[in-house]
Amino acid sequence: MPIQDINKNEFKKLFEIAMDVAHVGYWEWDIKTNDVLWSRQKIEIYGEDADNYKPSFEKFLNVIDDETKEIVFKEIEDVLSGKKDFYNLEHKIKLKNGKVVWVHEKAFLVKDKNNKPIKMIGIVYDVTDKILAKEKLDLSNKYAKHLETHDQLTNLLNKKSLFENVDALIAKKEKFSLLFLDIDNFKMFNNTYGHIHGDLILQKSSEILKRLFSEDLLYRYSADEFVLLLDSSYDITQALQSIKLTFMKPFTVSGIQVKINFSIGISEFPKDANSTQNMITDANTALQIAKNMKNGTALFYNSDMGDDIAQQHFVLEELEKSVKNESFIPYYQAKVDSRTKAILSFEALVRMQSNSKVIPPNLFLGIATKNNIINDIDYIMLKKSLHQLRQWHDMGKKVSVSVNFTTGDFNSMRVFKLLEENSDLLQYLTIEVTESELMSLNMQELQSIDALKNLSIKLSLDDFGTGYSSLQYIHKLPLDEIKVDKAFVDKIPGHKKDEDLVRIIKSIADTFNLKCVVEGVETKEQIDFFSNLGIHTIQGYFYSKPVDAKTATKLLVDGL
Known part of the structure; x- marks a missing residue:
């Protein structure tokens, strides 16, 4: 049968099928009576039961918000007035179950023979998936655009934005400062807890910085480096103080x-440089020198810093070669019983061997610490000290050895493995740790101290009294020994305050049943003073300077 011969009923049936397949609803609205006709599909799109639902124009208005109502009425008015040929809208509706659905409604006007509008006939279909896909695409494009100027991890402005904004500031020819911030010992956090934890620290740090400074002043430059741009309205000294005081308080991650x-590191425009690259380079130069000083150092750039950087790079290269070749060597300084002159133990002090020269620690330890090489050095020193200790014991010299630990050593797997391999020597091993290092230990590292004690290792608090919280560590930690710092020894005898301080330290040691060692002793008068206090374990040049293993062995054999 030719298609033009399809009768009205057949066409209506085909129309119904098409509406079902396409999930398109049909509707009519009588303009005079306000009555409506909704097809089953439209009722279902609107989240209702087609068998029991009686549609009305008011019910349609109930599922759209006030803003959409205004748009609907405006669209109807434009169609009725002839401004538009079709009613054509996409809008959202809220179903009775609370779900929000987007629909597309399109309709035309039916007029009587007098050209008066009598009804509107239209279709509706669900476009929620299309709208959500578009929103997702728009969001993705917006995020991609955002990432062109912002760091993905911290959501701070990125390096690209930094260069553009410094260019703009220089073009204005107004004074500003560029502060390069680097988290001290960040590699240690990554090595100890993993990179995910390190990322969380970066995020938390950026959040704290955003509480101190406007977001448009802060940038993540790379890894653990941030940049802060401050115009002349900021007092740089106050800004630095604000950063220091805020980050003195620990946070939890x-x-x-x-x-x-x-x-x-800080560079200033126009005093230090007149280009973006030079501003960044100068601030970074100051930063590199600051990193090789004590933690938390801030330095303004000056033109003499280039030579210092070259020297530091040379030392760093030597350090990296020495780690690879394990060319650090222990120098041993004796701890002596002043009553018998017997050597009780040795402290292993690090030296670096480079081109047949022995380099003292003051020339490289700061750089090693700042560049996260210190734990490698500690491991090499522990390894070589245990080897030497075994040689002395094989000779029948049951002397002890103390080694220095820093943050990151206490829960190092390779350190514990090495200790387990030398378990028979551990009762003769003392770990010395300074108060400043103890303060930087996290809870897990503090707990690792108990594990070390269970291996029969002794724990000594070095440089006692130079900080401000020594007593809390004596109370909390399983210490065996405290060492009186050289700073309190130099002016003894004859300096009452230092003498009184040492008496207090000795009293504390007695109270907690701790051994007391004095370091930096250089005169007979000092020996007599400490002997009268009942302190007989002495370390210092009076008995022996730090010496190589061969000389230390000779001291053990021949005596002092």
């Missing part, structure tokens, strides 16, 4: 307490 410091 994934249940772990973290305390960080920033080393900071």
Whole structure:
């Protein structure tokens, strides 16, 4: 049968099928009576039961918000007035179950023989998937655009934005400062807890910085480096103080307490440079020198810093070669019983061997610490000291050895493996740790101290009294020994305050049943003073300077 011969009923049936397949609803609205006719599909799109639902124009208005109502009425008015040929809208509706659905409604006007509008006939279909896909695409494009100027991890402005904004500031020819911030010892956090934890520290640090400074002044430059741009309205000294005081307070990341410091390098426009690259280079130069000083150092750039950087790079290269070749060597300084002159133990002090020269620690330890090489050095020193200790014991010299630990050593797997391999020597091993290092230990590292004690290792608090919280560590930690710092020894005898301080330290040691060692002793008068106090374990040049293993062995054999 030719298609033009399809009768009205057949066409209506085909129309119904098409509406079902396409999930398109049909509707009519009588303009005079306000009555409506909705097809089953439209009722279902509107979230209702087609068998029991009686549609009305009011019910349609109930599922759209006030803003959409205004748009609908405006669209109807435009169609009725002849401004538009079709009613054509996309809008959202809220179903009775609370779900929000987007629909597209399109309709035309039916007029009587007098050209008066009598009804509107239209279709509706669900376009929620299309709208959500478009929103997702728009959001994705917006995020991609955002990432052109912002760092993905911290949501701070990125390096590209930094260069553009410094260019703009220089073009204005107004004074400003560029502060390069670097988290001290950040590699240690990554090595200890993993990179995910390190990322969380970066995020938390950026959040804290955003509480101090406007977001448009802060940039993440790379890894653990941030940049702060401050115009002349800011007092740089106050800004630095604000950063320092804020980050003195530890914060918690994934249940772990973290305390960080920033080393900071500062360049100023136009005093130091007149280009973006030079501003960044100068601030970075100052930063590199600050990083090789004590934690939390801030330095303003000056033109003499280039030579210092070259020297530091040379030392760093030597350090990296020495780690690879394990060419660090222990020098041993004796701890002596002043009553018998017997050597009780040795402290292993690090030296670096380079081109047949022995380099003292003051020339490289700071750089090693700032560049996260210190734990490698500690491991090499522990390894060589245990080897030497075994040689002395094989000779029948049951002397002890103390080694220095820093943050990151206490829960190092390779350190514990090495200790387990030398378990028979551990009762003769003392670990010395300074108060400043103890303060930077996290909870897990403090707990690792108990594990070390269970291996029969002794724990000594070095440089006692030079900080401000020694007593809390004596109370909390399983210490065996405290060492009186050289700073309190130099003016003894004859300096009452230092003498009184040492008496207090000795009293504390007695109270907690701790051994007391004095370091930096150089005169017979000092020996007599400490002997009268009942302190007989002495370390210092009076008995022996730090010496190589061969000389230390000779001291053991021949005596002092």
